[in-house]
Amino acid sequence: MTSINLAALQQEGYTEVATLPEVLADRPMHYCPGCHHGIAHRLVAEALEELGQVERTICVSSIGCSVFIYNYMHLDTVEAPHGRAAAVATGVKRARPDAFVFTYQGDGDLASIGLAESMHCANRGEKLSIVFINNTVYGMTGGQMAPTTLPGQKTTTSPGGRCASTEGLPLKMAEIMAGLGGVAYSARVATTSLKRIVEAKKAIKAAFQCQIDGRGFGFVELLSACPTNWRMTPLQANERVEKELIPYFPLGVFKDDANDPACSVSGGDS
Amino acid sequence: MHHVLINEERCKGCLLCTVACPKEVLEQSARFNQQGYKVVEVARQDDCTACAACARICPDFAIRVFRKKSAKPKGAKGEQA
Ligand SMILES: Cc1ncc(C[n+]2csc(CCOP(=O)(O)OP(=O)(O)O)c2C)c(N)n1
Ligand code: SF4
Ligand code: SF4
Ligand code: SF4
Ligand SMILES: [Mg+2]
Numbered sequence: 120m121t122s123i124n125l126a127a128l129q130q131e132g133y134t135e136v137a138t139l140p141e142v143l144a145d146r147p148m149h150y151c152p153g154c155h156h157g158i159a160h161r162l163v164a165e166a167l168e169e170l171g172q173v174e175r176t177i178c179v180s181s182i183g184c185s186v187f188i189y190n191y192m193h194l195d196t197v198e199a200p201h202g203r204a205a206a207v208a209t210g211v212k213r214a215r216p217d218a219f220v221f222t223y224q225g226d227g228d229l230a231s232i233g234l235a236e237s238m239h240c241a242n243r244g245e246k247l248s249i250v251f252i253n254n255t256v257y258g259m260t261g262g263q264m265a266p267t268t269l270p271g272q273k274t275t276t277s278p279g280g281r282c283a284s285t286e287g288l289p290l291k292m293a294e295i296m297a298g299l300g301g302v303a304y305s306a307r308v309a310t311t312s313l314k315r316i317v318e319a320k321k322a323i324k325a326a327f328q329c330q331i332d333g334r335g336f337g338f339v340e341l342l343s344a345c346p347t348n349w350r351m352t353p354l355q356a357n358e359r360v361e362k363e364l365i366p367y368f369p370l371g372v373f374k375d376d377a378n379d380p381a382c383s384v385s386g387g388d389s
Numbered sequence: 390m391h392h393v394l395i396n397e398e399r400c401k402g403c404l405l406c407t408v409a410c411p412k413e414v415l416e417q418s419a420r421f422n423q424q425g426y427k428v429v430e431v432a433r434q435d436d437c438t439a440c441a442a443c444a445r446i447c448p449d450f451a452i453r454v455f456r457k458k459s460a461k462p463k464g465a466k467g468e469q470a
Contacts, residue, residue: 125453128392133455137441148449152426153403157448313409313442346403353403 140164142173142193149187153353155343155360156185156252158310159319163223163250164192166323170331172219179208181233183225184258184345202233205240205249212247219330221248226267227257230290234266241336244301248326248337251292254345255364262348266290269367274348289367293340297373303335306372309342311360318370325375334376342368391439392455393431399451402426406443406452412436415443 128135142164150156167173178194180186182201189196199207204222212220229237229251237249256274257263264274264281267289271280281289293307304326308319319341326337342364344356351359393414400422406429407415414437418430431437439456 125394128394128455132458133392134458136439136454136456137444139450139453143450147399150448152401152448153405154448157450158446161445161450310446313440313445316445353405354408357405357408 140168142168144191144193146190148191150184151345151347153344153346153356154184154258155254155310155341155345158316159223159250159252159341159343160185160188160191162310162316162320162323163221165320166327167194167219170324170327172327172331175217176219176221177211177215179204179211179220179222181222181224181228182259183228183252185223185225185252186259188223202228202231203236204228205233205245205247206236208247208249209240209243209245212245216246219248219327221250221327221330223250224252225258226251226253226255226265226292227260227263230266230292231257234290238295238299241296241338242299242301244303244335246330246333246335248330249339250323250326251338251340252343253292253340253364253368254343254348255289256345256348258345258348262345267292267368269363291368293338293368293373296336296338301336302338302374303329303376304337304372305340305374306338307340307342307368307370309360309365309370311342311344311357315370322372325372325377329376340368342370390434391437391457393434393437393443394453394455395429395431396451396453397422397428398424399449400426400428401449401451402428403448404429405446405448409442409446411440411442412438 178196180188181204208222263276268281297305306322308322309315322339326339329337346353346356416432441454444452
């Protein structure tokens, strides 16, 4: 350990910067080294605290590596069956319109088995938020091909690399969501560097704000590394996000009704 | 001088903090923690600007950054976006 300890630092005229949100549990997480799920958890926690939503938040978790998110955030959480988080969240939000409701879903969960639930939820303009972790594979089950797997990417179910002519091209969920009427905000971000993390936080807060203002559905896609199933070191995986994912999945805001009154959805949050 | 604390038992040795740090303050150590991960250490504390890039990228929340109150931030500002 470092020679100076915490107690000494607190007495000797230091201020802690970027303190950890209190809503995050102080316990080790099961994620692999260099997995971006942890970075995303922190950003969600910071956004909830900064927007003052913690007390009224209900999290809807999904099936995937983030299945234990309820162990890592002190939030009331409903565990949805695989792919059904957006449908469960619809029920939660309609039953409890006073609550702040968000789902946290992987790409297998949201874009494969749960594509219908996710898109209809967005299209209905449910006043909830989705945090979408796109790591281009089914992480939890050992790295099978997802609808987001890049062309040529080798997975356990595409050992020769994903072939566009037989498996199609990867779904660009942030753009697809942006095309739906009920969507107030849709963006894609990454968490590979401080600069990207700052942008990612802004996007998460903007998506959450849509729900707080009752403007409609907010969606944020986070390009994330899965070093284990990419068979890479954490640093190689972090770099792969920059070099391979971002060129196919461009970062940016694809819809923001706060800047476009024409597409605003009427109706209050409660 | 600012201070960076590494919680070695939480560190998984991913090294994301070492590349996020603009000042190359952090390095892999020769030590393994009880989980068997080779942890990072603070190699050049003097160069630290307390920008907190390391803390914010650490997927396991193993880093805490303390800014010396009297010290002027040199270079990078504390990100509070
Ligand atoms: C109905 C059903 N079908 C299949 C599974 C197996 N399964 C568990 S997680 C998962 C995919 C997870 O991938 P993703 O959503 O991308 O999350 P990640 O682990 O990558 O974060 C699958 C297919 C299941 N649990 N339930
Ligand atoms: S398998 Fe991939 S997504 Fe799952 S915890 Fe490991 S690195 Fe993260
Ligand atoms: S980012 Fe965190 S877990 Fe990874 S090496 Fe640095 S301190 Fe350890
Ligand atoms: S606070 Fe900034 S300068 Fe200091 S070790 Fe962390 S990343 Fe490097
Ligand atoms: Mg996935």
